Amino acid sequence: MKFSANLGFLWADRPLPDAIHAAKAAGFDAVECHWPYDTPAEDVRAALDATGLPMLGLNTSRGDVSAGENGLAALPNRTRDARAAIDQAIAYAAIVDAGAIHVMCGFASGSDAHTTFIDNLRHACAATQRTILIEPLNRHDAPGYFLQTTDQARAIIADVGGPNIKLMFDCYHVGRTEGDILTRLKDLNDIIGHIQFASVPDRGAPDHGELDYATILGALTDWPSPLGAEYKPGSDTDATLGWMQRFG
Known part of the structure; x- marks a missing residue:
């Protein structure tokens, strides 16, 4: 079984190139990130080349974080900004050869938001051959986020x-909102592009909490790409990696 380190949380106290080297030293097979845009893409590319790790994915910009924004793609009347964020992510992904781009929809509701999200996702899909990802966020951590459930995501993907x-498919978010992780993984297998995990409910390392990751990860041994460790270490990242020996 292979694992990807999400550097939005793991080794987040280090510059992104240094975090990539830390992930390699810890035995990860790949990396992924949240918003790498403050780091020159060429520096990230150099670290990836030096370590041999692939970059699995990155997120589109959240927008104006100081104003509480958490994505733009479902916000009516923000199409220009949303597409600029998508284009920025595509350009960055091209330099670091990221396999996927997570398009963040933001806080919105209603039919106009749905139509806006669909239109912006079609723009993203047409603009790149890389995988475009959408991710439901749970209502506890992100109340008001437009995309909240896997059923809603399936309908949007079809549209x-x-x-x-x-x-x-983030086991943490699905676990907090829907539960029944193994059934949801099986039912949604045909549309899943990437899988992430963390403990429920504290989003810590997957060695405790409500979800039995020995069972969940054991059911994913045939998954073809690295599974994304996207958890909050709460301390030194290296001190939390015992789960890799247990599950790997």
Whole structure:
């Protein structure tokens, strides 16, 4: 079984190139990130080349974080900004050869938001052959986020209709909102593009909490790409990696 380190949380106290080297030293098979845009893409590319790790994915910009924004793609009347964020992510992904781009929809509701999200996702799918991911966020951590459930995500993917749009299945978010992780993984297998994990409910390392990761990860031994460790270490990242020996 292979694992990817999400550097939005793991070794987040280090510059991104240094975090990539730390992930390699810890035995990860790949890396992924949240918003790498403050780091020159060429520096990230150099670290990836030096370590041999692939970059699995990155997120589109959240927008104006100081104003509480958490994505733009479902916000009516923000299409220009949303597409600029998508284009920025595509350009960065091209330099670091990221396999996927997670398009963040933001806080919105209603039919106008749905139509806006669909239109912006179609723009993203047409603009790149890389995988476009959408991810439901749980209502506890992100109340008001437009995309909240895997059923909603499936309907949106069907509406977009592009061959390169997939679901980011985060066991943490699905666990907090829907539960029944193994059934949801099986039912959604045909549209899943990437899988992430963390403990429930504290989003810590997967060695405690409500989800039995020995069982969940054991059911994913045939998953073809690295599984994303996207958890909050709460301390030194290296001190939390005992789960890799247990599950790997």
